[in-house]
Amino acid sequence: MAVPAYDRNEQRVGIVHFGIGAFHRAHQAWYTDAAMNAGERDWAILGVSMRSPGVAAQLNPQDGLYTLVECSAQGRSARVIGSVHEVLVAGVARARLAMALTAPQTRIVSFTVTEKGYCRKADGSLDFDAAARGFYPILSDALRERQATGCGGLTLLSCDNLADNGRQLARLMREWLAREAPDLVEWFETECTCPSTMVDRIVPATTSADRAEVAQLLGCLDEGAVMTEPFSQWVIEDRFARGRPAWEKFGAQLVADVAPYETAKLRMLNGAHSALAYLGLQRGHTYVHEAMGDGAIRPLIEGIMRDEAAPTVAAAPGQDLDAYADALLARFDNPALNHKLIQIAMDGSQKIPQRWLETLEAQRLEQRECPGLLAAISAWIAHLRGANGLVDDPLADSLCAVAQHGSDAEVAAKLFTGDGLLAGFWNPRGEALARALAT
Structure with a gap:
């Protein structure tokens, strides 16, 4: 069983991720774990669930650790992933989330909130009523604080199956700011970036039978175990505001046009x-x-x-x-x-x-x-x-x-x-x- 080769206590949070479901844990967190295993520092992930406490209840008692199992007709291979520091539920930990989003070492905010999490109307514009219950107000408050303290902008990294996802996120964020915080629009456009990405890995929902199988491998129950395929692909527009992990060393493709x-x-x-x-x-x-x-x-x-x-x-x-x-x-x-x-x-x-x-x-x-x-x-x-x-x-x-x-x-x-x-x-x-x- 492969385990993290780095001291997790020495890794500060550099990424806040909204929507920490099974896909993120099998994809972006897996790439980030590999980067930290190779010596990258301070890219630990703080996961955020908007409402459901399910993932927090799974991972927090395990210090964010979980097993990733790759499944194929040839058999299974497993490793323990250590890149997730903690999971917050936004509705009950708003103050702690705000601290993480405004910390100078936080440089990337990423998203796997599914297509509906972007709160678009049928014509593609922002549904403000739905957006008020999503990540938009949380993020705009954090951007205001970062502007005031001078700690720099953020890379907002959409990892959802949304056509032209980076530019869509930028457009929707601008719509929110234009109505709710118009004085932030120019700063957002100057200091923040929204690269487009393409993500691919098949991640079925974990079953009780899967957890029983992982328990045999580990010798203990892993409530956060994730099952996936050996294949993984991540194509990223190389346009980051304040740096990124060297994901490309582990298979990600950094390109000019996704x-x-x-x-x-x-x-x-x-x-x-x-x-x-x-x-x-x-x-x-x-x-x-x-x-x-x-x-x-x-x-x-x-x-x-x-x-x-x-x-x-x-x-x-x-x-x-x-x-x-x-x-x-x-x-x-x-x-x-x-x-x-x-x-x-x-x-x-x-x-x-x-x-x-x-x-x-x-x-x-x-x-x-x-x-x-x-x-x-x-x-x-x-x-x-x-x-x-x-x-x-x-x-x-x-x-x-x-x-x-x-x-x-x-x-x-x-x-x-x-x-x-x-x-x-x-x-x-x-x-x-x-x-x-x-x-």
Whole structure:
């Protein structure tokens, strides 16, 4: 069992992370642990949960330590991760969180709050009512204090599956500041940066069986254990306000432009993943690898990757999209992960526009069809009609009400065109989608 090689008591917090779920612990915290093992100093992570005390209850009694287990058909490998210093629940530890955000040694604030955590309206603008309950007021208070004390700006690092996530975060933060703290806008734009990123690692929800397996390895119970795949990818726009760990020494890619990698991931991986979720659930499957073994589904998923999504991606030099599709299919086939389809199916309204609709529109302009994505949209509409039980989505009530009346094409038109619920998340002509579904 590999363990941290550094003295954790000598590492000060340099990163405050909002949304410390399993993905962050398997991804950014894993890279940071590797960097500190190699001698980097003062990049320990203070995790923040906005409301739920669950992760704090798991990790704090363990001093932030947890086991990361990589699972494949060839077996398991495990290491103890030491980069997380502590987890705060924002609602009950606001003063301590403020101290961490305004400390001079804190240089990066990162986020895995999911798409809905950015509190966007359907037209993409900031929903101020929702934002008031999120990280925006906490962060703006901290920026004001940092401006007053002269301790410097921050790098705000979005690590969510949000198209152009850094620029979206910067735009939304400016909207908040323009209304709530207008005197901070110029300082924010001068002193802070919001790099874009692309993150990729499959991290299923940890089960009681997983914890029992880890307990056999450790000789004690690990409430915070995380299971993941051997593959990990992190592409980061190299634009930091006050330094960063040397993540690139451990596989991260620091680039000038994340867009080609992000587009490939959103359309080929995430697009296929969401399609697999709804198509797999429709045919009675529970896990990703089970759905991939279904002869009626696999050709659709491979077609979405290679024939529908890949031709719409302007690849960067050296970016091999065919090899990328090969790797994705192999990862989806991994029988050791037990990644639940219903977990991927959550929050479809926040994911589908950027994962499916831009591919559909790009292919429509070339007069090419997308049978895989159209089948996936029909399966998603069936999901909204209750085919797989309760719908877990921030817009569930409205979406499900729309889905109850009309054909798939009529429902799609109501959702994506004109003043539809999801029309504002993308701008191309949604009527083409409705016509495609109708035929």
